[in-house]
Amino acid sequence: xxxxTRMDAAALAAAVASGETSAVEVTRAHLDRISAVDTAVHAxxxxxxxxxxxxxxxxxxxxRRGETLxxxxxxxxxxxxxxxxxxxxxxCGSKIxxxxxxxxxxxxxxRLREAGIVILGKTNLDEFAMGSSTENSAFGPTHNPWDLxxxxxxxxxxxxASLASYQAPLAIGTDxxxxxxxxxxxxxxxxxxxxxxxxxxxGLVACASSLDQAGPCARTVLDAALLHxxxxxxxxxxxxxxxxxxPAVVAAARRGADGDLSGLRVGVVKELGGEGYxxxxxxxxxEAVELLGDLGAExxxxxxxxxxYGLPAxxxxxxxxxxxxxxxxDAMRYGLRAGDDGTRSAEEVMxxxxxxxxxxEAKRRIMLGTYALSSGYYDAYYxxxxxxxxxxxxxxxxAFGAVDVLxxxxxxxxxxxxxxxxxxxxxxxxxxxxTIPSNLAGNAAASFPCGLADEDDxxxxxxxxxxxxxxxxxxxxxxxxxQAFAQRWGGPLLSRAPELEVALS
Amino acid sequence: MxxxxxxxxxxxxxxxxxxxAPDELDHLAGxxxxxxGYVARVSEVAADDIPPTSHxxxxxxxxxxxxxxxCLTAEAALAAAPEAEDGxFRVPRILDEEV
Numbered sequence: 001x002x003x004x005t006r007m008d009a010a011a012l013a014a015a016v017a018s019g020e021t022s023a024v025e026v027t028r029a030h031l032d033r034i035s036a037v038d039t040a041v042h043a044x045x046x047x048x049x050x051x052x053x054x055x056x057x058x059x060x061x062x063x064r065r066g067e068t069l070x071x072x073x074x075x076x077x078x079x080x081x082x083x084x085x086x087x088x089x090x091x092c093g094s095k096i097x098x099x100x101x102x103x104x105x106x107x108x109x110x111r112l113r114e115a116g117i118v119i120l121g122k123t124n125l126d127e128f129a130m131g132s133s134t135e136n137s138a139f140g141p142t143h144n145p146w147d148l149x150x151x152x153x154x155x156x157x158x159x160x161a162s163l164a165s166y167q168a169p170l171a172i173g174t175d176x177x178x179x180x181x182x183x184x185x186x187x188x189x190x191x192x193x194x195x196x197x198x199x200x201x202x203g204l205v206a207c208a209s210s211l212d213q214a215g216p217c218a219r220t221v222l223d224a225a226l227l228h229x230x231x232x233x234x235x236x237x238x239x240x241x242x243x244x245x246x247p248a249v250v251a252a253a254r255r256g257a258d259g260d261l262s263g264l265r266v267g268v269v270k271e272l273g274g275e276g277y278x279x280x281x282x283x284x285x286x287e288a289v290e291l292l293g294d295l296g297a298e299x300x301x302x303x304x305x306x307x308x309y310g311l312p313a314x315x316x317x318x319x320x321x322x323x324x325x326x327x328x329x330d331a332m333r334y335g336l337r338a339g340d341d342g343t344r345s346a347e348e349v350m351x352x353x354x355x356x357x358x359x360x361e362a363k364r365r366i367m368l369g370t371y372a373l374s375s376g377y378y379d380a381y382y383x384x385x386x387x388x389x390x391x392x393x394x395x396x397x398x399a400f401g402a403v404d405v406l407x408x409x410x411x412x413x414x415x416x417x418x419x420x421x422x423x424x425x426x427x428x429x430x431x432x433x434x435t436i437p438s439n440l441a442g443n444a445a446a447s448f449p450c451g452l453a454d455e456d457d458x459x460x461x462x463x464x465x466x467x468x469x470x471x472x473x474x475x476x477x478x479x480x481x482x483q484a485f486a487q488r489w490g491g492p493l494l495s496r497a498p499e500l501e502v503a504l505s
Numbered sequence: 506m507x508x509x510x511x512x513x514x515x516x517x518x519x520x521x522x523x524x525x526a527p528d529e530l531d532h533l534a535g536x537x538x539x540x541x542g543y544v545a546r547v548s549e550v551a552a553d554d555i556p557p558t559s560h561x562x563x564x565x566x567x568x569x570x571x572x573x574x575x576c577l578t579a580e581a582a583l584a585a586a587p588e589a590e591d592g593x594f595r596v597p598r599i600l601d602e603e604v
Binding site: 100101102103104196197210236239240242306309312313315316323330331332333334335336337340342344345346347348349350351352354355356358360363364366367368370371372374380381383384385386387388389390391393425426440441442443468 | 526532547550552555569597
């Protein structure tokens with residue numbers, strides 16, 4: 001049959017279920033692909049070949065017994081290394097957790113296993129999911145399969161690069177300010193940030209607890225929807241988990257694939273464009289908006305005046321939460337301990353460990369958060385940022401009173417060269433300009449491929465935002481756009497990515 | 506808005522228990538000052554009468570029935586400890602020598 005690594009997850013699951021192939025064969029094909037290309041891409045921090053084959057064998061046994069398998073059983077997946085796994089290390093891209101074996105599985109991990117999904121390994125990320133390029137990983141950057149000298153986005157660059165280089169058909173990301181959507185945009189893949197509380201954070205090592213959300217990453221909209229339904233839903237282990245039915249995202253993806261968006265009202269966010277946006281990004285975005293109109297949607301311009309303050313508010317709220325969340329890395333119970341020579345106090349050992357164990361971005365954010373939360377500055381910084389957060393949520397509320405979804409580019413530029421912004425934090429932060437408002441307001445949002453920028457032939461993402469618990473609308477729009485573009489392009493965007501050189505070792 | 510001097514950055518590092526080399530502190534202090542200047546833009550928004558949002562969705566405390574259930578064994582909890590002794594976490598001394 002066709003190259004298993006080029007097939008989408010839905011087709012792989014069907015082929016496994018029918019016996020046309022086996023989960024073990026599918027898994028071997030992906031492990032071989034990892035061996036062939038990941039030296040160059042560096043999407044994975046850890047590959048668990050034996051564990052993956054074992055999980056695949058279990059699926060094959062169940063199939064032979066005639067058991068009914070889930071819709072993604074036997075399909076391999078790349079898991080962002082910020083979810084706890086009992087059988088693999090969980091490093092969060094940090095030296096402070098190098099080699100850590102958690103004593104429990106995250107709820108997302110558990111649900112993947114229960115669905116018969118085969119976890120291939122753990123993917124690279126910016127340290128503790130803080131960054132837009134994966135350059136903040138303590139274990140080296142991941143490379144964009146479209147151009148190995150460029151970033152694959154971040155923080156979930158390992159997940160996006162694994163999809164774009166056919167090392168896995170499915171991946172899991174987490175999105176605190178855009179860490180699922182921006183990597184999807186710059187690699188020509190699909191990434192969805194569910195409504196806050198839609199997926200469990202139990203066992204997701206916290207970056208900023210009020211913003212973090214786990215979500216599906218895939219090469220097709222339907223695959224993302226199938227994965228969304230596997231991981232979403234109420235979890236008593238997460239007190240912020242929403243106790244409501246999961247939005248019908250798979251049905252919405254199937255409906256959207258008929259290409260009819262009549263009756264849908266789309267708002268183009270006026271504030272998310274113009275200065276600072278690459279011309280090729282804006283051109284592809286305008287075409288995507290035109291396409292939405294061609295598919296029957298009613299398109300209007302919408303103003304969300306406070307979105308402009310999203311980025312500064314975020315860089316007060318996020319570091320504040322980070323500075324308290326990362327306080328747990330104290331060298332006492334788990335993780336790195338440095339400088340314990342028998343004479344130093346616990347406090348000295350703690351400082352030396354944190355100084356040696358955290359990278360530059362983690363330190364910047366911890367210190368910034370410490371600053372924003374200190375007495376004297378609290379009201380002017382953290383307090384004011386929380387008020388801006390209210391105003392941004394109100395902007396969304398007003399907009400969603402008039403339209404069903406909002407759209408913008410996912411990120412202002414295409415993938416930038418590795419090294420270009422690594423020591424210019426403000427330039428790096430700009431990558432999340434369009435994605436941050438949905439984290440602050442907690443609503444659902446996604447990125448879908450919408451073409452290549454003229455100036456550099458690199459992927460551009462269409463960003464779609466939907467109200468809280470209306471995640472299904474993202475999938476309807478995404479699937480409609482996906483099929484229309486595939487007709488226009490004669491195939492998916494990723495088919496235009498250059499072939500990677502295959503290592504023969 | 507106040508800026509972040511090198512001394513202030515050193516103070517923040519101490520509060521956050523981050524042992525930084527002098528050149529690292531020099532570098533971070535300049536960057537923090539630039540970031541603090543940027544984020545101070547939030548003050549441009551007139552928001553005196555606006556309630557703060559600490560959480561995007563309404564959250565209430567969540568309780569579960571007060572019934573015992575399985576938890577980590579002591580062995581599992583200690584498995585990743587930098588040092589353990591007699592079923593406990595072994596830590597460096599917690600008091601200063603002068604005390």
